[in-house]
Amino acid sequence: MTPRLVVSDVDGTLITSQERVTQRLRDAIALLDGRAQFALATGRPPRWIFPILEQLPLRPVCVCANGAVLYDSANDKVLHATNLAPGAMRSIVRTAREALPGGCSVAVERVGESAFEHPETLFVVTPEYIHAWESSEHGVAEEEEILAKPAMKLLLRSEHLTASQMLEAVGPHIPAELAHVTFSFDGGLLEVSAPGVVKAHALKILAEDLGIDREDVLAFGDMPNDIEMLRWAGHGVAMANADPRVKKAADEVTAANDDFGVARVLERIFS
Structure with a gap:
């Protein structure tokens, strides 16, 4: 599988336990340039993702608040939002x-x-x-x-x-x-x-906007709020430090977030 869209959870997945994006991961994300889109999918609201964005080599579209918000970080623009009544x-x-x-x-x-x-x-x-x-x-x-x-x-x-x-x-x-x-x-x-609002909810909207089929989506996660996203994606990857329910839902288990888990998968696919 050579994905056209790569989406990663943030805490416990993309960043280390010290909330850092490693140089190895930045280099791995750079491999996607011109070959696949990169997005984040997080429980964090838009205002809490900039400490992570500042460590990345790009400004991606972000699935925020567990799928309630689709946010264009490059233009500081909310593309879609779903609220609880x-x-x-x-x-x-x-x-x-x-x-x-x-x-x-x-x-x-x-x-x-x-x-x-x-x-x-x-x-x-x-x-x-x-x-x-x-x-x-x-x-x-x-x-x-x-x-x-x-x-x-x-x-x-x-x-x-x-x-x-x-x-x-x-x-x-x-x-x-x-x-x-x-x-x-x-x-x-x-x-x-709101009902039906999970990370996969906003990810589907993003994929449709980009003209990308679910089979061409690679997703990473570690906690129960990632399960629907990993199941929906063409290939779902759980971290070694993931909740057991997340590992069960995934197609693959990679190394832990502190052991370059996301980077290892991206290097294998895109190098």
């Missing part, structure tokens, strides 16, 4: 609180016209929300206000459970026609998107 978010929060021991706190990610809009309007948390990682760029509002406007992603946070445990408790009670629930790291945080 307020009523759906309120219903999900009620269901999650009933299902989760100790309940949960909530936050939302919204998308603007630019990745550089004030972060306080794009990432909004309730006063009791405990961040899963350090954040100084967010807004704070009461839950009623937060859930009153559409959002590209609803975040459910528990200090007492892992994300796997949260999904096991909440997942069966959220109908697929209401929302899609997943996680991108296991630290007590569920990510909720």
